[in-house]
Amino acid sequence: MKPVYIAGAGMTQFGRSEWTLMQLASVASLAALHHANLGDIRVDGVVVANMGAARVNRQTALGSALVDQLALYPATAESVENGPASGASAVKIGVQAIASGMADVVLVTGVERMRVVNGLEGTDFVASLSHPEAEYIYGVTLPALAGMFARLFMDKFGVERKHLAMVAIKNHENAAKNPYAHIQQTVTMEGILTLPEAAVNNPPIAEPLHMFDCCPVSDGAASLVLVSEDVAAKLGGPKVRVAGIGQATDTHAVHEREDPTDLKSVRIAAKTAFDRAGLKPQDVDVVELHDAFTILEIAESEASGFFPRGEGHKALERGETRLDGALPINPSGGLKAKGHPVGATGVAQLVELVWQLRGECDARQVKDAKVAYACNFGGFGNNVVASVLQREA
Amino acid sequence: MSGKVYGMKCNSCGTVSYPKHAVCPDCRNERFEEVAIGGEGKVLTYTDVYALAIEYETRYLRLAIVELDDGIRVTGQLLDDEPKLGMRVKTILGTVRQSGETAIQGLQFVSV
Numbered sequence: 268m269k270p271v272y273i274a275g276a277g278m279t280q281f282g283r284s285e286w287t288l289m290q291l292a293s294v295a296s297l298a299a300l301h302h303a304n305l306g307d308i309r310v311d312g313v314v315v316a317n318m319g320a321a322r323v324n325r326q327t328a329l330g331s332a333l334v335d336q337l338a339l340y341p342a343t344a345e346s347v348e349n350g351p352a353s354g355a356s357a358v359k360i361g362v363q364a365i366a367s368g369m370a371d372v373v374l375v376t377g378v379e380r381m382r383v384v385n386g387l388e389g390t391d392f393v394a395s396l397s398h399p400e401a402e403y404i405y406g407v408t409l410p411a412l413a414g415m416f417a418r419l420f421m422d423k424f425g426v427e428r429k430h431l432a433m434v435a436i437k438n439h440e441n442a443a444k445n446p447y448a449h450i451q452q453t454v455t456m457e458g459i460l461t462l463p464e465a466a467v468n469n470p471p472i473a474e475p476l477h478m479f480d481c482c483p484v485s486d487g488a489a490s491l492v493l494v495s496e497d498v499a500a501k502l503g504g505p506k507v508r509v510a511g512i513g514q515a516t517d518t519h520a521v522h523e524r525e526d527p528t529d530l531k532s533v534r535i536a537a538k539t540a541f542d543r544a545g546l547k548p549q550d551v552d553v554v555e556l557h558d559a560f561t562i563l564e565i566a567e568s569e570a571s572g573f574f575p576r577g578e579g580h581k582a583l584e585r586g587e588t589r590l591d592g593a594l595p596i597n598p599s600g601g602l603k604a605k606g607h608p609v610g611a612t613g614v615a616q617l618v619e620l621v622w623q624l625r626g627e628c629d630a631r632q633v634k635d636a637k638v639a640y641a642c643n644f645g646g647f648g649n650n651v652v653a654s655v656l657q658r659e660a
Numbered sequence: 661m662s663g664k665v666y667g668m669k670c671n672s673c674g675t676v677s678y679p680k681h682a683v684c685p686d687c688r689n690e691r692f693e694e695v696a697i698g699g700e701g702k703v704l705t706y707t708d709v710y711a712l713a714i715e716y717e718t719r720y721l722r723l724a725i726v727e728l729d730d731g732i733r734v735t736g737q738l739l740d741d742e743p744k745l746g747m748r749v750k751t752i753l754g755t756v757r758q759s760g761e762t763a764i765q766g767l768q769f770v771s772v
């Protein structure tokens with residue numbers, strides 16, 4: 268496999284947007300292309316990640332549509348729908364194209380415009396990734412799966428609601444330093460947990476998870492420019508290499524997993540990514556995890572190999588995962604506060620990490636970050652993509 | 661009541677799987693017979709979910725994963741006012757979702 272570099276990264280503001288799906292995708296793409304400063308080097312291919320456009324925006328074949336927006340014909344075009352893991356899946360496909368020698372420059376853009384429908388429709392379109400006969404018909408939604416997971420996980424490892432709140436407080440604090448974040452407001456333990464008003468401010472969504480344990484519903488897009496070694500050399504500037512990508516699947520119905528608290532697909536995807544990179548979790552300086560629900564940040568921090576099983580909440584409590592801790596997790600604010608435009612998320616995680624590795628994150632910059640890791644968690648863990656990025660020179 | 665819930669019993673290794681797959685997850689055999697799923701068991705986990713999908717008029721749904729005594733696990737609706745981890749329940753069949761004119765039948769759990 269040939270080495271693959273990320274030459275540019277850009278995104279839109281996450282939140283509620285008046286822009287169309289293609290406006291969002293175009294703005295993020297142009298930001299990434301300008302960041303890469305390609306000059307007269309052509310884009311060979313475009314991969315667009317998205318989950319819900321066919322249903323909520325009544326638009327399909329987004330790859331071709333984006334080529335047209337950016338006037339990149341006759342570049343190749345693909346669209347990737349892989350649930351909440353669509354973003355990193357699309358990146359993987361772009362990386363494969365360059366690693367195989369079939370392309371030198373690939374633009375990968377994740378986009379979602381889901382606030383155009385009401386909450387019920389939005390929740391339902393995401394819930395349609397659950398098992399149709401064994402889960403969906405019972406009213407299973409992603410929050411429901413997360414709630415059942417959280418209750419079991421918390422009971423088994425002694426995780427308390429205050430730990431979940433610590434994830435939210437940390438990620439909101441980070442997002443307040445991220446101009447692209449959907450929610451730029453800090454929260455306190457008193458406000459979301461301990462004061463009597465917290466019962467009103469922070470109502471249950473899927474017990475034991477409350478509103479401040481769940482990511483917001485966001486519109487947004489994020490984009491990366493992937494290039495071959497030759498192109499990276501021509502461009503000069505900071506070199507961020509895709510050191511390794513791993514992916515793993517698991518049973519569709521969550522109840523079929525031998526131990527439903529074990530995120531086996533995260534473990535396998537992370538190990539594959541680290542093995543391919545020739546690196547270890549201990550080498551990582553900065554991390555973006557898929558905290559669609561606070562409990563997932565804790566569980567993924569263990570399954571990815573950063574902390575032993577059952578220890579993630581203790582590391583969190585010790586402050587190790589804060590921006591100034593030994594292993595900052597979700598400096599961007601995570602899905603929790605940066606927002607979660609589903610198909611864009613896996614790309615946006617890597618956008619943040621590219622900026623971190625290039626030292627472009629201002630107030631939320633992790634010092635001297637050289638190795639970065641992201642976990643894009645699809646389904647409820649039935650399809651996970653893990654990525655390791657490394658700064659060279 | 662119609663609409664029993666079925667899993668698959670592998671003709672080769674005898675493993676019962678629910679939900680069905682086209683291939684036995686244990687031995688990769690492709691032949692199986694349908695077996696009705698249900699009986700007594702214990703609540704492995706549960707939630708009260710307020711973030712509902714379309715087609716529900718209720719404020720929240722109480723959902724659970726139950727481990728049946730034969731080792732099969734099922735997801736369904738828990739009809740009990742005092743849910744607890746590990747509580748003993750049995751399965752019944754009831755309307756779990758109303759989709760237009762169609763009342764979809766599925767597993768519900770009541771305490772024993």
Ligand SMILES: [Zn+2]
Pocket residue numbers: 670671672673674675684685686687688689
């Ligand atoms: Zn078998």
